[in-house]
Amino acid sequence: MPLSAVRAWLPLNRPCLVVGERGTGKELLAARLHYLSPRWNGPLIKVNCAALSETLLESELFGHEMGAFTGAQRKRAGRFELADNGTLILDEIANASPAVQEKVLRVIEYGEFERVGGTETLQVDVRVVAAANTDLPALAKSGEFRADLLDRLAFDVITIPPLRARPGDIISMAESFAVETSQDLGLETFAGFTDAAKQSLTAYAWPGNVRELRNVVERSVFYAARDNTPIAQIVIDPFDSPWRPAGSSAETADQGPKSPASDAPTSFSEAVAKYEISLLEKALGESRHVQKEAASRLDLGYHQFRRLLQKHKIN
Numbered sequence: 001m002p003l004s005a006v007r008a009w010l011p012l013n014r015p016c017l018v019v020g021e022r023g024t025g026k027e028l029l030a031a032r033l034h035y036l037s038p039r040w041n042g043p044l045i046k047v048n049c050a051a052l053s054e055t056l057l058e059s060e061l062f063g064h065e066m067g068a069f070t071g072a073q074r075k076r077a078g079r080f081e082l083a084d085n086g087t088l089i090l091d092e093i094a095n096a097s098p099a100v101q102e103k104v105l106r107v108i109e110y111g112e113f114e115r116v117g118g119t120e121t122l123q124v125d126v127r128v129v130a131a132a133n134t135d136l137p138a139l140a141k142s143g144e145f146r147a148d149l150l151d152r153l154a155f156d157v158i159t160i161p162p163l164r165a166r167p168g169d170i171i172s173m174a175e176s177f178a179v180e181t182s183q184d185l186g187l188e189t190f191a192g193f194t195d196a197a198k199q200s201l202t203a204y205a206w207p208g209n210v211r212e213l214r215n216v217v218e219r220s221v222f223y224a225a226r227d228n229t230p231i232a233q234i235v236i237d238p239f240d241s242p243w244r245p246a247g248s249s250a251e252t253a254d255q256g257p258k259s260p261a262s263d264a265p266t267s268f269s270e271a272v273a274k275y276e277i278s279l280l281e282k283a284l285g286e287s288r289h290v291q292k293e294a295a296s297r298l299d300l301g302y303h304q305f306r307r308l309l310q311k312h313k314i315n
Contacts, residue, residue: 013039015108015128017153019136020160022299023211026131027091029160033129034087042086045079049100050092050301058100064116078115080107084124093130093153094145094301104128105149128153134304144303163206163213164272170202173210177217178231185225192230200234205272207279277312280305284314 016033018026027046034044052060055069063078079088090096096104107113108128112121130153139145163170174193182190193201197220206212216236224231279298287293295305309315 013125013127014155015130015153016156016158017136018129018131018158018160020133021162021209022133023209024133024160024162025210026133026160027089029158030087030089030091030129030131033158034089034127037087037127039086039127043083044087044089045083046089046091047079048091050095054097054100057096058103059116061100062103062113062115063118065118069117075115080113080124080126081122083126085126087127087129090128090130092132092301094132094134094136094139094303098146101146101149105146105152108149108152134301135307138307139303163209167202170206170213171198173213174201174217177214178221181218181221182225185222187225187228190221191228194230194232197231197234200236204236205275207272207275273312276308277314280308280312280314 016030018030018033020026031044031046034040047057047060049057059069059076059078061078061080063076063081065075090104103113107124107126111125112123114121136145136150136153140147140150171193175190178193179190201213201216208215216234219235219238220231220233223235224233280294283294283297284291287297291305291309292302295302298305300308
């Protein structure tokens with residue numbers, strides 16, 4: 001049993017922080033921590049902090065009283081109430097506003113809060129598991145994230161390595177995804193991957209990690225479903241075509257994500273850096289250099305996107 005699973009069984013209702021790049025499966029691991037803990041038969045509630053505005057996120061987490069704001073026609077319980085005696089997963093916690101972070105800290109510290117627009121103090125017993133794809137200590141140091149909240153969340157930190165750091169997992173995961181997709185398509189069996197296909201899978205840098213791997217495998221199985229033979233072609237980029245329309249960012253589109261074999265980078269780190277730069281420049285071009293929109297296109301937080309621009313010296 002992995003160390004994280006052993007730690008999950010400890011009879012301490014302390015917060016936990018799961019960190020890693022986008023697509024590494026942070027939410028899945030957070031859910032597993034719940035089911036391996038003494039709270040496994042309690043509620044498991046999830047909230048994506050990046051998907052809601054500050055006002056909506058506060059109402060979603062803590063609930064609201066009738067008349068608390070325009071449209072609040074009835075009292076509504078928040079996610080903390082719904083997660084009582086269970087686990088609340090706060091995905092993309094770095095996107096929560098300072099005001100929301102302060103209220104989350106209070107619940108973690110004292111187990112109490114008030115609904116939006118309310119005065120009654122409510123008590124809950126909730127274990128918080130937060131997830132982030134950003135450098136939270138750096139954000140705390142720069143004042144962009146509450147240091148006291150980070151201290152509480154970091155009682156236990158589990159960092160998921162990116163897929164490129166564990167190439168030995170790629171084929172086994174790809175085969176698992178392929179079997180699931182074959183079953184969904186009504187195929188009797190999955191014929192497997194050819195050696196060339198396996199080489200393509202292991203040679204790619206997978207900037208989108210497990211999520212991207214699943215999408216690529218599902219697409220490749222779908223395209224090869226009628227043949228009922230081992231899959232020989234891995235379709236990584238569905239937009240890769242000589243007839244691809246050229247937009248306002250035609251130059252960057254032509255230089256868009258390709259297999260790392262193109263242009264023959266001299267090292268693995270250079271290949272990864274080149275791929276990241278191509279993604280950043282393509283997103284900037286498509287969003288007309290509106291950085292928040294570009295970050296959203298890449299499923300990145302705004303601050304993480306800014307740090308990548310600085311890292312690669314992109315203006």
